[in-house]
Amino acid sequence: MRQADDRLKALFALDEPPARDTVFSTAVMEQVMRQRLREEVALLCAVSVVAAGVLWLVWPTLQPALVAVSQWMAPAVGAIAVAFCATMFLGGRHGPGLGLAS
């Protein structure tokens, strides 16, 4: 029985592909990466469409609120922007002296 099975196994072994086949493995991984890219693009498109739809729906409510908030926040945002620019400028030239060393 053992001999017969060994003979069968030896004959079946002639069908074995190589243990390492980089051409095959690379082809599979190429397909996998393509599929992944397609899925990511599809997801991004879906999210964009949904976001655009939601924005379109809430825009009549959102627009007056945004105008009101922007008028109220304009000086604060301007001050923050100036402070940020100053920090970046001084941080680059006098950073170590001001304790802003990276």
Place this chain on the structure above:
Amino acid sequence: MSPASLDEVLVAAAQGGSAEAFSRLVERHQQALRAFLRRACGDWAMADDLAQETLMAAWSRIGRLKAGASVRAWLCGIGYNKHLTAVRSAGRERVRGAAYEADRQAALDAAPEDKIALDKAMSGLPSEQRACVALCLAADFSHAEAAEALDMPLGTVKSHVSRGRARLLQALGVCDEAS
């Protein structure tokens, strides 16, 4: 690290989205999967197409693979279902062609007469029996592992293997005391 535990680590990483881990799983199991499909369908070109489709499907479904499950059996199970679907759909378009068939012909030319007789006998077996023989006699799967991979009852697998083995040995002219 044992092969099974390395598989577990790679599966966990692939389930977390690591394509590199999946690539290592492909490298580790492509041989077993392709050999099984070559024996199950008898057409090397088709077998390699199916193996590629199987691995693509495996990437999509890797999240469903339970911890500790045999990756080899899982892949062969997916491959077997792909094979059955391909057999059912007539006129299947072939991606690979002459080059693979030439490889196979070269292998057959170099093979002893016994191999040709074995291939002929294998092609005469019913599809389920052939898959059981390919896993249990050629690839050292246990009956239980083959039953899990092919989604068949254990008793059915045992009887397929026993009948298939008897027919193959008969085709080879081997007298077996056990049969």
